Amino acid sequence: MALIVQKFGGTSVGDLEKIKGVADRISKYVNKGDKVVAVVSAMSGETNRLVALGTDISNGEPDPKEMDSLTASGEQVSTALLSLALQNLGIKASSLLGDQIKIHTDSAHGKARILEIDTDKLSSFVDSGVVPVIAGFQGVDVNNNITTLGRGGSDTSAVAVAAAIKADECEICTDVDGVYTADPRLVENARRLEQVSFEEMLELASLGSKVLHPRSVEFAGRYKVPLRVVSTFSDGEGTLITMENESMEELLVSGIAHAKDEAKITVSGVPDTPGIASRILGPIGEENIEVDMIVQNTGADGLTDFTFTVKRADYDLAMKALEPLAKEIEARELTGDKEIAKISIVGVGMRSHAGVATRMFDCLASENINIQMISTSEIKISVVVAEKYMELAVRSLHSEFELDSEN
Numbered sequence: 001m002a003l004i005v006q007k008f009g010g011t012s013v014g015d016l017e018k019i020k021g022v023a024d025r026i027s028k029y030v031n032k033g034d035k036v037v038a039v040v041s042a043m044s045g046e047t048n049r050l051v052a053l054g055t056d057i058s059n060g061e062p063d064p065k066e067m068d069s070l071t072a073s074g075e076q077v078s079t080a081l082l083s084l085a086l087q088n089l090g091i092k093a094s095s096l097l098g099d100q101i102k103i104h105t106d107s108a109h110g111k112a113r114i115l116e117i118d119t120d121k122l123s124s125f126v127d128s129g130v131v132p133v134i135a136g137f138q139g140v141d142v143n144n145n146i147t148t149l150g151r152g153g154s155d156t157s158a159v160a161v162a163a164a165i166k167a168d169e170c171e172i173c174t175d176v177d178g179v180y181t182a183d184p185r186l187v188e189n190a191r192r193l194e195q196v197s198f199e200e201m202l203e204l205a206s207l208g209s210k211v212l213h214p215r216s217v218e219f220a221g222r223y224k225v226p227l228r229v230v231s232t233f234s235d236g237e238g239t240l241i242t243m244e245n246e247s248m249e250e251l252l253v254s255g256i257a258h259a260k261d262e263a264k265i266t267v268s269g270v271p272d273t274p275g276i277a278s279r280i281l282g283p284i285g286e287e288n289i290e291v292d293m294i295v296q297n298t299g300a301d302g303l304t305d306f307t308f309t310v311k312r313a314d315y316d317l318a319m320k321a322l323e324p325l326a327k328e329i330e331a332r333e334l335t336g337d338k339e340i341a342k343i344s345i346v347g348v349g350m351r352s353h354a355g356v357a358t359r360m361f362d363c364l365a366s367e368n369i370n371i372q373m374i375s376t377s378e379i380k381i382s383v384v385v386a387e388k389y390m391e392l393a394v395r396s397l398h399s400e401f402e403l404d405s406e407n
Contacts, residue, residue: 001034002034002168002169003034003168004167004168004171005036005159005162005169005170006026006037006039006158007040007170007172008038008039008041008173008232009154010041010043010047011174011175011232013081015043016081019078019081019085022232023082023088023089025232026038026091027089027091037122037126037161037165039134039157039158040078040079040082040133040154041074041154042074043074046074047137050070050074053070054066054070067110068146068147069146071137071148072137075097075137075154076097078135079095079096079097079135080095092129092131093131093133094125094130094132094133096122096134096135097135098134098135098139099144101118101122101134102140103160104117104118104141105149107143107145108147109145109147109148112139112150114139114156114157117164119165123165134157134161135157136155136158137153137157152215152216155172155213156213159223163219163220163225169228171227171229172216172227173232174229174231174232175231175232176211177192177234177236178192178193178231178236178239179192179241180192181254181255182257182258182394182403183209183258183394186395187256187394187395187404189398190398191404192238193239193255194237194239194240197243197244198227198241198242198244199244199379201217202221203257203346204254204257205217207257207259207342207344208344212227224243227240227242228241244348252401253349253350254347255345256345256346256397256398257343257346258342258344258393258394259341260342262310262311262312262340263310263311263312263314263336263337263338263340264309264340264373265307265308265319266334267280267305267331269332269333270306270332271302271304272298276306276329277294279325280322280325283324284322286321287317289318290311292309292310293375293382294308295373295374303332309373309384315336339387340372340384340385340387341386341389342382342383343385343390343393343397344381344382345401348379350378350380351379357381359400360381360400363396364383364385364396367396370385370386371384
């Protein structure tokens with residue numbers, strides 16, 4: 001008998017038939033003696049619909065507190081419907097909102113962080129054989145206001161609940177059957193990974209893999225909650241995300257991530273003086289724009305070229321913010337490129353194997369793909385290339401590191 005938290009996303013509870021299917025899945029666990037806590041998102045498309053309503057009626061500037069109250073209502077519908085579906089199968093179930101079980105958060109509306117979860121009510125339900133069906137994505141602050149956790153919030157809710165009740169495992173039930181070595185839509189022979197470390201998954205999630213939100217992986221790693229990504233719609237073991245072990249280091253590269261929502265900005269010919277990087281990035285930070293990769297090249301003339309990447313959606317705002325500064329510091333040129341992509345290889349095996357970067361660069365060179373920027377960490381190497389070469393780069397690297405073969 002195991003205590004399992006199961007999280008179901010919007011596509012898994014997208015309509016009544018899918019909700020019945022989720023209820024059937026939970027019932028199989030309950031009937032074999034497991035104790036289950038379900039965490040659900042709003043039905044597919046519902047949160048976007050509610051955001052649009054709030055934005056339209058507020059002329060584009062809605063109050064964050066009221067928007068949290070509005071968008072949190074989506075999960076209220078899905079939790080009640082799933083509870084009813086479970087009850088129809090003869091299983092005791094009760095829907096619970098974030099303020100009913102007291103998922104305590106800070107007061108940062110729209111992007112709140114979980115501080116603590118009261119487990120008394122949850123534990124009493126579980127001990128009495130009731131399946132708690134919890135609304136993901138939401139909590140309550142010190143003033144009893146409803147808060148939402150932002151993008152990926154339901155994943156984070158599930159992991160936090162699993163950590164609080166010391167669950168044996170947290171299942172993320174989604175529309176894919178696990179974590180793959182690369183995006184199967186790009187690489188036909190991409191392979192599902194049986195297991196991956198928290199550290200690798202955090203890198204993959206941060207670098208473009210859409211299976212899990214980075215925040216939930218970070219939370220799981222911190223509290224050592226075993227995560228398993230499985231398909232809601234088919235049986236299978238999925239991918240276990242757990243602590244690093246020796247067998248993981250045998251695999252040089254575990255996966256390849258890509259992101260094409262990137263843009264590159266270069267401030268050329270600026271003085272190579274202390275504080276210049278801070279001056280350039282200052283206006284970017286003031287606009288709450290996140291910077292990813294940074295490269296600074298110094299020439300013999302005492303001038304430097306400063307290049308960095310941002311999300312493509314932030315490109316125009318970033319360029320506008322930098323124009324006055326570029327004139328002020330007498331930069332030679334301010335240029336940008338929105339047609340780039342970031343390709344990353346990830347693997348804990350890099351720690352104990354040399355020559356991985358050379359092998360990656362040689363592979364790309366053999367396909368005549370020019371590398372524009374490079375960033376590395378202990379277990380990943382990222383490069384920026386022209387967007388038109390993204391698919392070729394991913395496929396070539398997948399073959400180079402033999403990810404399509406069983407190891």
